[in-house]
Amino acid sequence: MRELVIIVENLNVKFGKKQVIHDVSFSVKKGEIIGFFGISGAGKTTIIRAITCQLSKKYWTGKILVNGLSPAKKSNHAEILASIGYVPQLEELNLYYDLKPKANIDTFASAYGLKTKKSEEVAEQLFHILDIPEDTWKKPLERMSGGEKKRVSMAIGLIHQPEVLFLDEPTTGVDASKRYEILSYLKKLNQTLGTTMFIISHDMECSLICDKAAILRQGKILEFENPQILISTLPSKGMLARFTIERLNQDVMNVFKTFPVEKIIRVGNDVIEVFIENFEQELPNLIEYLIKNNVKINSFNKDRATFRRYFQLRIQEEELKEKREWEYQMEVKGGGAK
Numbered sequence: 514m515r516e517l518v519i520i521v522e523n524l525n526v527k528f529g530k531k532q533v534i535h536d537v538s539f540s541v542k543k544g545e546i547i548g549f550f551g552i553s554g555a556g557k558t559t560i561i562r563a564i565t566c567q568l569s570k571k572y573w574t575g576k577i578l579v580n581g582l583s584p585a586k587k588s589n590h591a592e593i594l595a596s597i598g599y600v601p602q603l604e605e606l607n608l609y610y611d612l613k614p615k616a617n618i619d620t621f622a623s624a625y626g627l628k629t630k631k632s633e634e635v636a637e638q639l640f641h642i643l644d645i646p647e648d649t650w651k652k653p654l655e656r657m658s659g660g661e662k663k664r665v666s667m668a669i670g671l672i673h674q675p676e677v678l679f680l681d682e683p684t685t686g687v688d689a690s691k692r693y694e695i696l697s698y699l700k701k702l703n704q705t706l707g708t709t710m711f712i713i714s715h716d717m718e719c720s721l722i723c724d725k726a727a728i729l730r731q732g733k734i735l736e737f738e739n740p741q742i743l744i745s746t747l748p749s750k751g752m753l754a755r756f757t758i759e760r761l762n763q764d765v766m767n768v769f770k771t772f773p774v775e776k777i778i779r780v781g782n783d784v785i786e787v788f789i790e791n792f793e794q795e796l797p798n799l800i801e802y803l804i805k806n807n808v809k810i811n812s813f814n815k816d817r818a819t820f821r822r823y824f825q826l827r828i829q830e831e832e833l834k835e836k837r838e839w840e841y842q843m844e845v846k847g848g849g850a851k
């Protein structure tokens with residue numbers, strides 16, 4: 514079994530009276546890529562801050578271990594910080610645009626107390642893995658493309674050869690066409706150097722390279738599992754039928770619901786995706802039922818759910834559960850008042 518690099522047990526974070534993280538537990542094995550997914554305010558950054566010694570112990574309770582060391586103790590901070598790297602959301606925070614890539618690296622390397630020769634060796638290895646062309650190493654960074662700057666920022670986060678690298682929204686603000694490129698470089702770094710990675714993101718495409726995805730909502734972890742395994746827990750292992758419908762409205766949605774389908778989600782003005790058990794067997798029956806009920810199908814195809822769709826459905830399910838609980842509470846209270 515691979516060793517555990519990070520252990521978090523029953524983490525609770527409170528700012529004053531406001532509790533923002535509720536009983537979060539998970540562990541990370543050496544070499545894994547972990548994705549933290551959730552909408553803004555879900556608690557992603559707060560959890561990472563607690564792990565990376567950026568959150569005073571007065572705000573949190575529970576157990577955190579990074580390579581066996583607890584960030585609860587200030588005396589452990591130097592050792593923990595030496596074993597982790599950080600790539601901020603905005604490159605401006607760790608890059609000097611008027612300096613050359615090499616000079617940028619030197620600035621950070623000396624902050625870590627690395628010898629010049631060693632840091633040059635590591636930098637060259639990283640630049641090669643990241644395909645940062647040799648003729649750009651000695652030119653000011655401002656002449657580089659956005660994707661290249663991001664890669665230099667990744668190299669800086671790795672210059673002290675940390676065991677764990679934290680990346681805050683690595684693909685946000687990057688051109689759609691370049692997003693996949695960033696992800697494949699992260700995977701390459703992980704495979705070549707064995708670096709454990711934490712990716713915080715609201716871009717679900719990041720799940721493509723993740724061994725485990727954590728889904729966060731309102732300070733709680735709803736799931737912590739391999740994204741493909743999560744998708745396969747959907748009805749018919751995540752197979753879906755996508756319909757384009759003429760005049761899609763609530764009445765049409767209700768026809769689907771009375772078939773009945775397991776899950777239904779509107780994904781566009783006239784497009785819905787539906788999940789049914791016994792997909793292959795039931796699909797012809799569903800289509801027949803729709804035609805009989807005067808639903809006008811303009812087009813239709815079969816597909817497998819993406820992680821984005823799983824995430825939306827999982828959040829939807831949680832919201833529904835909460836609504837039902839609330840209605841039940843109101844009923845109980847209402848009943849008591851009679």
Ligand SMILES: Nc1ncnc2c1ncn2[C@@H]1O[C@H](COP(=O)(O)OP(=O)(O)O)[C@@H](O)[C@H]1O
Nearest residue numbers: 528531533551552553554555556557558559560
């Ligand atoms: N220092 C703080 N004081 C009070 N509330 C905070 C503080 N930091 C974060 N929060 C609150 O904690 C919640 C989670 O925030 P955060 O971890 O930044 O979410 P995310 O990174 O998922 O967008 C939010 O409601 C935010 O307002």
Ligand SMILES: [Mg+2]
Nearest residue numbers: 554557558559
């Ligand atoms: Mg955040």
